[in-house]
Amino acid sequence: MEGRSPGTIDFTAFSGPGLRPSTTISKTSLLQTGSELRSFCHGICQRTNFFKGVSFLFLPKISSMKYLFVLFASFSIFIGCQSSLSPDVLPVLGPPEIGPNGDSIPHRIPDFSFIDQDSQVVNNETFEGKAYVTDFFFIACPTICPKTAKQMLRINDRFKDEPNLLLLGHTLAPKYDTVAALNRYAKNLGVSSDKYHFVTGNQAAIYKMAPEYMNVALEDSDAPGGINHSGYLILVDKKRHIRSFCNGTDPEDVDRFMNDIEKLLHEE
Numbered sequence: 001m002e003g004r005s006p007g008t009i010d011f012t013a014f015s016g017p018g019l020r021p022s023t024t025i026s027k028t029s030l031l032q033t034g035s036e037l038r039s040f041c042h043g044i045c046q047r048t049n050f051f052k053g054v055s056f057l058f059l060p061k062i063s064s065m066k067y068l069f070v071l072f073a074s075f076s077i078f079i080g081c082q083s084s085l086s087p088d089v090l091p092v093l094g095p096p097e098i099g100p101n102g103d104s105i106p107h108r109i110p111d112f113s114f115i116d117q118d119s120q121v122v123n124n125e126t127f128e129g130k131a132y133v134t135d136f137f138f139i140a141c142p143t144i145c146p147k148t149a150k151q152m153l154r155i156n157d158r159f160k161d162e163p164n165l166l167l168l169g170h171t172l173a174p175k176y177d178t179v180a181a182l183n184r185y186a187k188n189l190g191v192s193s194d195k196y197h198f199v200t201g202n203q204a205a206i207y208k209m210a211p212e213y214m215n216v217a218l219e220d221s222d223a224p225g226g227i228n229h230s231g232y233l234i235l236v237d238k239k240r241h242i243r244s245f246c247n248g249t250d251p252e253d254v255d256r257f258m259n260d261i262e263k264l265l266h267e268e
Helices: 027-047 065-074 145-158 179-189 203-209 251-267
Strands: 008-011 023-026 053-057 076-080 113-116 121-123 131-137 165-171 196-200 217-219 227-229 232-236 242-247
Touching: 113 179, 131 145, 131 251, 145 165, 145 232, 145 251, 165 203, 179 196, 203 217, 232 251, 242 251
Parallel strands: 131 165, 165 196
Antiparallel strands: 008 023, 053 076, 113 121, 113 196, 131 232, 217 227, 232 242
16 A cells, blocks of 8 residues: 555556546545436436446445445445336435345335434434435534535425425534534524434444435544535435435535425425
8 A cells, every 4th residue: 555645545456437447546536426426327317217227336445444344335336216217207216126036126215213403213203204305414514514504404494384304414423413412503503303303323323324325424534524424415205215316515406406305295
C-alpha cells in the first residue's frame, strides 16, 4: 500500500469502463461515481422495460481495512426493476434476491427497531400500511446534512396532511444524538413527532441499515464531522420496497422526487 495518498482506494484488481487496472481514486470520487451509477440505472429502469435487472459490483482493495466491509456492501450497487413499467408506475429498486426456482425476489427493507425523539419504539410496524421517506444524518454534520434537512422539511410541509406518508431520519452519531438531543432538534425544526421520526439506537445496527436503503455510511476521521455518508432521500412503499430516491442536496432533484411520492400515493 506504499505510495498511495491517505483516503484513497486502489482498484488494482478491477478493470472496466473508465477505470484501468491500478487506477487509484479517492473515497469521495467513489461516492460520486456510485451516485451517478444509481441515477443512471434509475433513469433506465423508469424509461424502458428492456432490463429486468441491472447490477454493478466493485471489488476494491481498500487502503484502510476499516472501510472494507462497509464499502463492499455500499458499493455493490444493484438496481432491480419490474419487467414492464408504465410511465406512471415507479420501479422497484434495490438488490433483488434469487428465489429457490431462480426467480427474482424484489429487495425488501429488513426488520429494524430504534428509538425516536419521544422515546417511542420505531420499527416496521410503525410504517404498516404507509409509505415513508428516509435519510441518514447527524446533528453536528457540517456539510450536507443542513441541506438535506431543508429538503426533508420541504417534503414534510408538502405532505403534512397526507396520512399515508411518514418521514424517518436515522442519526449516524447515536453517542451524541441522544433521545433528548433529537427531541430538541425536532422541536427546533418545528415538526410533529407523529409525522417525522428521528431515531437513534445501536450504532452498528444503524450503519448496517444504510446500504439496505442504497446509502453509504462509515466512520472516517478524514471526513468533516468524522462520518462519510451520502445524502440520498429514499422513498419506501407499504410493502417495504424502495421505489425512488434523490440527491437530498439538489432542490430540483427533490422536486422530481416529490412528484414520485405523489405517483406512489396514487398507485397505492
